[in-house]
Structure formats: C-alpha cells, structure tokens
Amino acid sequence: MAExxxxxxxxxxxxxxEPGSSIEYITGTWRSMRPVRDEEKCTHCMxxxxxxxxxxxxxxxxxxxxxDYDHCKGCGICALECPVKxxxxxxxxxxxxxxxxxxxx
Amino acid sequence: MAKQIVKALDGAAAVAEAMxxxxxxxxAAYPITxxxxxxxxxxxxxxxxxVGTEFIPVESEHAxxxxxxxxxxxxxRVMTATAANGLALxxxxxxxxASMRLxxxxxxxxxxxxxxxxxxxxxxxxxxxxxSGWIQIFSxxxxxxxxNTIQAIRIAEHPDVLLPVMSxxxxxxxxxxxxxxxxxxxxxxxxxxxxxxxxxSLLDIDNPKTFGAWAFYDYYFEFKRQQxxxxxxxxxxxxxxxxxxxxxxxxxxxxxDPFEMDDAEIAIVVLSSAAGTARTVVRKLRKEGxxxxxxxxxxxxxxxxxxxVELLKDVKVVGVMDRSIAFGSIEGCGPLxxxxxxxxxxxxxxxxxxxxxxxFGLGGRDILPEQIxxxxxxxxxxxxxxxxxxxxxxxxxx
Numbered sequence: 001m002a003e004x005x006x007x008x009x010x011x012x013x014x015x016x017x018e019p020g021s022s023i024e025y026i027t028g029t030w031r032s033m034r035p036v037r038d039e040e041k042c043t044h045c046m047x048x049x050x051x052x053x054x055x056x057x058x059x060x061x062x063x064x065x066x067x068d069y070d071h072c073k074g075c076g077i078c079a080l081e082c083p084v085k086x087x088x089x090x091x092x093x094x095x096x097x098x099x100x101x102x103x104x105x
Numbered sequence: 106m107a108k109q110i111v112k113a114l115d116g117a118a119a120v121a122e123a124m125x126x127x128x129x130x131x132x133a134a135y136p137i138t139x140x141x142x143x144x145x146x147x148x149x150x151x152x153x154x155x156v157g158t159e160f161i162p163v164e165s166e167h168a169x170x171x172x173x174x175x176x177x178x179x180x181x182r183v184m185t186a187t188a189a190n191g192l193a194l195x196x197x198x199x200x201x202x203a204s205m206r207l208x209x210x211x212x213x214x215x216x217x218x219x220x221x222x223x224x225x226x227x228x229x230x231x232x233x234x235x236x237s238g239w240i241q242i243f244s245x246x247x248x249x250x251x252x253n254t255i256q257a258i259r260i261a262e263h264p265d266v267l268l269p270v271m272s273x274x275x276x277x278x279x280x281x282x283x284x285x286x287x288x289x290x291x292x293x294x295x296x297x298x299x300x301x302x303x304x305x306s307l308l309d310i311d312n313p314k315t316f317g318a319w320a321f322y323d324y325y326f327e328f329k330r331q332q333x334x335x336x337x338x339x340x341x342x343x344x345x346x347x348x349x350x351x352x353x354x355x356x357x358x359x360x361x362d363p364f365e366m367d368d369a370e371i372a373i374v375v376l377s378s379a380a381g382t383a384r385t386v387v388r389k390l391r392k393e394g395x396x397x398x399x400x401x402x403x404x405x406x407x408x409x410x411x412x413x414v415e416l417l418k419d420v421k422v423v424g425v426m427d428r429s430i431a432f433g434s435i436e437g438c439g440p441l442x443x444x445x446x447x448x449x450x451x452x453x454x455x456x457x458x459x460x461x462x463x464x465f466g467l468g469g470r471d472i473l474p475e476q477i478x479x480x481x482x483x484x485x486x487x488x489x490x491x492x493x494x495x496x497x498x499x500x501x502x503x
Contacts, residue, residue, distance in 0.1 A: 007327035012267065012335075013206035014328050015305055016315035 023071075027054070031074030033101045035067055038090040042098045048078035076101050107353050109287040116247040116279035117142030119286050120186070120212045120272075123254035125150045126294035129210075130181035130301075133161035133172035137191035138224045139276040140214040144186055166191040170198035177207035178316045180306030182258070185209065188276060189216035189230045196234075202269045203238030204332065205317060208261030209269040211239075212254060215377070215428075216276040217468040225469020226276040228376065229429040232440045238332050240270040240339055241406035243376045245362075247284045250274040252356055253403075255289075258298045259346045265338040267304065275378040277469065289354065297353060336407040343404050360409040362401040363416060365391055369398030371484045372417055372458075374445060375426035376402055379465070379472050383426070386477045397481060402441070410448030417445075418453065421488040423460045424480055426472075426500070430464055436497040438462045459487050465500035476500045 011017050037048075044064050049057040056072035058065045067078075082097040092100050114122060120143050124132070132151075134144040151160040159176075163169045169185050177183040187195060192213060202209050213231050217223040231241060240260060244250040250272070257270040274280055289297075305314055320328055344359055351357030364384055366372065373383050380401035387399045400416060402409070417423055427439020434443055442462035449457035463480055466472045480500060487493055 004323060005327075007330040007334075010324065010327055010331075011305075012328075012331055013204065013316070014318055014320050014324075015205075016318050017305070017312075019313040019315075021315075 026070050027073055028068075028070045031069075031072060031104050033074040033076060034069070034104045035072065035074065035076065035078050035099050036089075036091045036102055037064070037067060038086055038098045040090055041084060041086050043084050045083060047081050047083055048099060051077050051081045053077065074101070074104065106355055107289055107293040109289055109354065112286050112288050113283050114247055114251070114286040114288075115142070115281050115283045116244070116250040116274045117214065117281065118146055119247040119251035119288075120254050120274070121146035121150070122288060123251050123294070124184055124212075125156055126289070126291050127182070127184065127255065127258055127298060128156045128295075129158055129184045131159045131161065131173070131176035131183045132185060133163050133169045133176065133183075134185045134187070135163050135166050135169045135191060137166070137188050139216055139280045140186045140188040140191065140212070142280065143212055143214065166194040167198060170195040170202060173209050173211075174198055174202050174205065174207060177202070177209050178205065178307045180303040180308050182262075182301040183207070183209045184211065186212040186214070188214045189218055189224075192230045192234060193218060199234055199237050199239065201317070204328065206267045206332075206335070207269060208267055210254065210257045210261055211269065211271050212250075213271050213273045214276045214280040215273055223468040224276070226278050226378075227428045227467045227469065228273075229467075231271060231273050232429045232431070234271065235406050235440060238268065238336070239406065240266075240268055240336070240404070242270065242272050242343075242403055243405055244272065244274045244279065245378055245380050245401065246279055247274075247282065247286045248356070250279060251286055251288065252350065252354070252358065255294055255297065256343075256346050256350050256358065260339065260342055262301055263338075263342045263346075264304065266335055266342055268332075268335055268339070273377065278378045287354065287356075293353065297350070339407050340404065340409050340412070358403065360402070360404045360412055361416075362403055364399040364401070366398035366400060366416060368396055370396040370421045371481065371488055372398050372400055372420045372423045373426065373477070373481070374400045374402065374413075374417075374423060374441065376405065376428065376441065379426060379428065382472055382474055383477055386474050386481065389474075390478070390481060395481070395485065405441075408444045408448070410444065411452045413445065414448050414452040417458065418456065420458050422484045423458050424484045425460060425462045426480075427462055427464050428466045430467070436462075437464075438497045439464055442497075459491070459493055461487065461493060461495075462497045463500050464497065464502075470501050472501060
C-alpha cells in the first residue's frame with residue numbers, strides 16, 4: 001500500500017483516476033485459510049484459473065505457476081473446484097485434491 | 106436585460122419549462138404527487154421532440170436516482186424530480202450522488218411524509234435530506250421555482266462545487282398554484298447555463314477511471330472532509346450566480362431574502378410560500394408601527410449561519426416558523442430553529458436574541474395571516490418582558 005495522502009491531495013468523490021490500480025491493494029491480508037497446490041501432481045487443467053474470483057492464479061505459457069498470495073482472499077473456490085485427486089498431498093500430506101486449504105499462520 | 110415573456114404557469118409547469126430550456130442530457134424520474142406535473146409535462150416535451158433529452162421512465166425513485174448517478178458519472182447533465190415518499194425511497198442513492206460529487210439537479214415539490222398518508226405540503230421530505238450533502242434551495246413561488254432551477258445548474262456544475270442541488274417548492278400551494286411567471290427566451294437560458302464539460306467522465310475511454318470505488322478507514326474520512334470543503338464554497342457561488350442572473354432578468358438572488366429588516370426589533374424567519382403570507386402580515390403591522398421584519402432563507406444547505414446572525418443580531422426576538430418537526434430534538438422543535446440557534450451559539454459572540462419556534466402547516470394545513478399576527482403578538486410580549494413561556498408553539502393546531 002502506497003503512503004497515505006491527505007484530503008487535499010486526492011481526487012474528489014472517491015474517484016480512481018488511474019486504471020489497473022487495484023493491484024496495489026493487498027487484499028491477501030484478509031485471508032484466514034490459504035490454498036496450497038501440489039505442483040508435481042497438478043495437470044494444469046486451468047479450472048482453478050477459470051473459477052478464481054480474484055484472478056489470483058498465476059499462469060505462464062499455459063501452465064499454472066503458482067498462487068498470488070498478495071491478492072488471494074482464501075475463499076477456497078479453487079480447492080473446491082480442483083478436479084484432480086491425490087492420495088497424499090505434497091504439502092499437507094493428506095488425501096484429497098491438488099489444491100487444499102490450510103490454516104493461515 | 107434579456108427579453109422575457111410573461112406566462113401563466115403553476116410552479117410545476119414553471120420547472121418543466123425551465124427543464125425544457127435547459128435541455129438536459131438525461132432525465133430519469135418516477136411520478137409522485139405533487140411532483141408528477143413536472144415530469145409529466147417534461148415527458149411530453151420529450152415526446153414532441155422539443156428537447157434532446159434521454160428520458161428514462163424507471164420503476165421506482167431508487168432506480169431514478171441510481172440512473173441519474175450513472176448518467177452523471179458518464180458525464181451527462183442530469184435532472185430529476187420527486188417529492189415526499191419518493192425522496193425517502195431514493196435515500197441510499199441521494200447520499201451516493203453527493204458523495205460521488207455528481208452535479209445532478211433535482212426538483213423537489215415538498216410534500217408531507219407518510220404516515221398518515223398525505224399528499225399536501227410540508228417540509229419533512231427535504232428536511233430529512235438536509236445532512237445528505239446536497240445543496241438545498243427553497244422557492245417561494247412559481248417565479249422563484251423557475252429561476253432557481255436554472256441557477257441550480259450553474260451552482261451544481263461550478264468547478265469549486267460539483268455537488269447536486271435540490272430545488273424546492275411547496276406542494277400544491279406553489280406546485281399547482283398558477284401565477285404570473287416571467288420566462289427567458291430559450292437561447293438566453295442556454296447561454297446562461299453554458300455547455301457542460303464534466304471534469305471527469307466514465308465515457309472518457311482514453312483515460313479510464315473508476316467511480317464509486319470503496320474507501321475504508323484509510324480514505325473514507327478524507328472524502329467526507331472534501332465534501333464539507335466543497336459545501337463551504339457554495340454561498341459565494343450562489344451569490345455570484347444570483348447576481349449574474351439578476352443582471353439578465355432583473356431578479357437578483359442571494360442567500361436569503363430580507364424584508365423590512367433594517368430597524369426591525371422582531372423578526373420572522375420562514376421558508377418558501379409561507380414567507381409570502383408573512384410578508385403581508387409584516388406590511389400590515391409596519392403600518393401600525395410595529396418594528397417587524399421578515400427573513401426568508403433561500404439557501405438552506407449549506408446553512409448561511411454567519412450571514413443570518415449578522416442580519417438578526419440586533420433584533421430582540423426571532424420567531425422561527427418550521428414546516429416540519431425534527432422529531433426528538435429539544436422541545437420537539439423544527440430544523441430551521443435548530444440551525445438558527447446553533448448559528449447564534451457559534452457566531453453570536455455570546456449574544457443572541459430570544460429565539461422561539463412555531464410549528465405550522467404540517468400535512469398542508471393552511472397558515473392564515475391572523476395566525477401569524479397572533480404569533481407576532483406573542484413575540485411582542487417576549488420583546489417587552491424578556492419572558493419566554495414556551496420555546497415551541499403551534500400555529501393552526503386544534
């Protein structure tokens with residue numbers, strides 16, 4: 001978050017004059033649950049990317065690279081929608097899906 | 106001075122005529138008595154091709170003000186009209202319009218809020234919106250309703266202001282009362298209001314902007330402070346526009362309209378059409394030697410407290426007449442009384458006349474000259490004895 005400005009320094013009426021500025025707003029701090037992905041077993045089907053309401057699935061060259069934790073609010077939709085089952089998740093060690101939710105620390 | 110045509114118009118038709126001449130980009134409105142006559146007449150102008158306005162017949166007043174907010178954010182010159190419960194239904198978006206700094210002009214034909222259901226005049230509707238951040242201007246008669254509608258465009262769109270304006274007239278008494286109205290020629294109105302170039306527009310696709318974004322504890326406070334600052338600029342703009350309009354029409358407008366105030370010891374303060382009745386009483390009592398004057402505020406929000414104290418500081422007694430009750434306020438007084446008292450506390454340097462309040466005219470109850478005379482007799486008694494028996498009285502109450 002940029003340095004906070006005074007009332008004389010900001011545009012009127014709550015207007016945001018620069019496009020694309022929401023990337024500066026770190027909404028990841030709201031998260032109480034964190035999605036974690038088993039990179040090895042991920043099939044890069046892009047279902048999580050389609051469903052993520054915060055565009056927080058980072059994709060490069062058609063492959064999932066990771067999760068943007070600065071903007072992921074931890075809603076859990078990616079974990080719910082992930083279609084790929086695992087017997088033992090690389091991070092949680094539990095059976096379930098490639099993306100699983102863990103407690104935020 | 107510009108050429109003017111005299112027409113027989115009621116207040117609603119006078120506002121519709123002003124709106125035809127203003128030819129706003131968008132009007133979104135929903136009918137409600139006694140305002141219906143405005144949008145009904147204006148929609149006929151639209152149907153007849155006399156204006157280029159996009160008229161949006163919406164499904165409710167909440168939708169009306171929402172459409173106005175959207176159209177104004179898009180950069181249009183936007184107007185609407187409402188009354189009473191219609192204004193109440195707009196509530197959420199009324200605040201949004203002011204907070205987003207959209208210079209919408211809304212004509213309000215004052216009508217009592219339900220319940221009981223009532224279609225006649227009092228000021229409970231617009232007084233409820235007095236803290237919403239809108240500029241509020243009250244008109245006494247159809248001529249003022251016409252003049253204030255045109256001036257409201259200039260005030261709202263002034264670069265120092267950029268706030269919406271509510272322009273009031275009394276339901277039925279003014280709204281449906283036919284009077285002589287001097288009307289400017291169309292071109293003179295167009296020249297006076299000028300082209301509207303919005304400072305920011307959603308349709309400026311080369312410079313995309315976000316309107317109506319959120320602001321939490323980190324920025325919300327700063328935007329509210331900006332609104333107060335903008336309102337503080339309003340009185341000067343109102344006076345400048347009123348002077349310029351006066352040069353054009355011969356009818357000069359300021360923050361308020363004083364009558365016989367120069368040596369007055371007793372003053373009546375009242376808004377809108379009842380000021381006409383009070384003026385008749387003042388004229389009569391002046392002939393009888395009573396040193397009485399009348400102050401009719403025109404600009405109610407922002408309240409020109411400093412200027413009003415300056416005008417009233419030498420009188421002995423002020424009788425405020427309120428056409429609504431600020432329920433739960435001290436002694437069940439009205440909002441105008443609260444503003445006058447607060448103004449003396451703030452700007453009076455520790456001195457203030459006796460100020461008493463009279464509630465009148467609720468739900469369209471007639472106010473008669475004899476009742477105002479009776480009130481003045483009480484004010485004279487207070488002036489002579491310094492004794493206030495009751496802070497809030499009632500005129501015409503059984």
